[in-house]
Amino acid sequence: MRILEKAPAKINLSLDVLHKRPDGFHEVEMVMTTIDLADRIELTDLGPRGGISITSHNRFVPDDHRNLAYQAAQLLKERFGIKxxxxxxxxxxxxxxxxxxxGSSDAAAALRGLNRLWNLGLSLDELAVIGAEIGSDVSFCVYGGTALATGRGEKIRHIEAPPHCWVILAKPAAGVSTADVYRGLKLDHVRHPHTGRMIEAIQEKSYEGICENLGNVLESVTLKMQPEVAVIKDQMKRFGADAVLMSGSGPTVFGLVQYESKVQRIYNGLRGFCDQVFAVRMLGDRCELD
Ligand SMILES: C[C@@](CO)(OP(=O)(O)O)[C@H](O)COP(=O)(O)OP(=O)(O)OC[C@H]1O[C@@H](n2ccc(N)nc2=O)[C@H](O)[C@@H]1O
Ligand SMILES: Nc1ncnc2c1ncn2[C@@H]1O[C@H](COP(=O)(O)OP(=O)(O)O)[C@@H](O)[C@H]1O
Incomplete structure (x- = not known):
């Protein structure tokens, strides 16, 4: 039997860090939404007593226990005695x-797909709790859609979908380590975004309100490690994006664009000096995982 699952990316429309916790994680308040840029996960049953094998054609993706989708399968196998x-x-x-x-979305897709493949009968809420053991962002990715994530990111309160718009993404060549970015954060020097106002803007379907309230406290940390982030933000604004922000710990920069007529120009402009550029729609609805 073969199961296919879509694993969409997220962006953080708003990312605030409240304080560092005794367990080393940070208490966050994040408004997250899924976008139409997705990995595909294909699960094939290998029969009794088999192990877990990972195939991907991307040299940056680990093909062993370090892969978050592998960890999802291992966790379900152990927890439910799957042989x-x-x-x-x-x-x-x-x-x-x-x-x-x-990686988190691949793990979440593996949880959803294996729940079907092995007939475990788990609800999305139960999968989200299991997902939190793999990583802070996995619970959100189990559901997709749009949500306020609190705690270390694993406490999810669903909110309605933002109004439809375009998202242009541009990623500088090098990646960053999430742990390094959190470690570099100095909380007494940050401007906190207004999480409440972002949620209100989404509920009121106010595209302008969403643009006005984009904010990410991790941005200034990553900017110091990768000055290219500032250059891309600048270019995106100059080519005509309505509002721009770095997503999560970065270094990907996203720009929001309301009208399709502007998308191609911004995309083409960025392709001039950035290899990985995408123009996609905001998904925002939980049912759009199928
Ligand atoms: C920054 C965010 C924003 O959505 O996303 P990414 O940039 O990774 O996509 C998340 O908070 C990342 O979530 P995730 O990537 O799942 O993090 P984890 O694997 O749980 O943790 C990686 C490391 O980041 C730090 N970490 C993570 C989450 C958190 N609330 N506080 C932390 O201090 C810890 O040092 C941890 O060891
Ligand atoms: N399925 C996966 N896809 C991508 N990266 C993965 C995966 N599993 C584990 N990783 C590891 O997780 C690290 C963070 O990757 P990723 O989830 O893409 O980024 P981010 O945490 O910034 O959203 C990578 O450097 C990679 O080594």
Whole structure:
């Protein structure tokens, strides 16, 4: 039997860090939404007593226990005493180590797909709790859609979809380590975004309100490690994006664009000096994972 799952990327419309916790993680408040840029996960049953095998044609994606989709399969096998093997094929589209939760979304897709393959009968809420053991962003990725994520990112409150718009993404060549970025954050020197106002803007379907309230406290940390982020932000604004921000720990920069007529010009302009550029729609609805 073969199961296919879509694993969409996320962007953080708003990312605030409240404080560092005794367990080393940071308490966050993030408004996240899924976009139409997705990896494809193909799960094939390998029969009784088999192991977990990972195939991907991307040299930056680990093909062993370090892969988050592998960890998802291992966790379900152990927890539910599954004795069957599985092959996990990952068609990578989301840039790696980019602040777009590619690995987390692959793990979430593996959880959803294996739940079907092995007839585990788990709800999305149960999968989201299991996902939190793999990484802070996995719970959100189990559901997709749009949500406020709190705690270390694993507490999810669903919110409605933002109004449809275009998202242009541009990723500088090198990736960044999320752990390094959190480590570099000096909380007494940041301007906190207004999480509440972002949620209100989404609920009011105010595209202008969303643009006005984009904010990410991690941006200034990554900017120091990768000055190219500032250059890309500048170019995106100059080519005509309505608002721009770095996603997550970066270094990917996204620009919001309301009208399709502007998208091609901004995309073409950025392609001039950035290899990985994408123009996609915001998904925003949970049902759009299918
Ligand atoms: C920054 C964000 C924003 O959505 O995304 P990315 O940039 O990775 O996509 C997330 O908070 C990243 O989530 P995720 O990538 O799942 O992080 P994890 O694997 O759980 O943690 C990696 C490391 O980041 C730090 N970390 C992560 C989450 C958090 N709330 N506080 C932290 O301090 C810890 O040092 C941890 O060891
Ligand atoms: N399925 C996967 N896809 C991409 N990277 C993965 C995957 N599994 C583990 N990784 C590791 O996780 C790291 C972070 O990758 P990723 O999830 O793409 O970025 P981010 O945390 O910035 O959103 C990568 O450097 C890679 O070594």
């Amino acid at each position: 069957r093997g599985v092959s996990i094929g990952i068609t990578k589209v989301i840039p790696v180590a980019a602040g777009l939760a590619g």
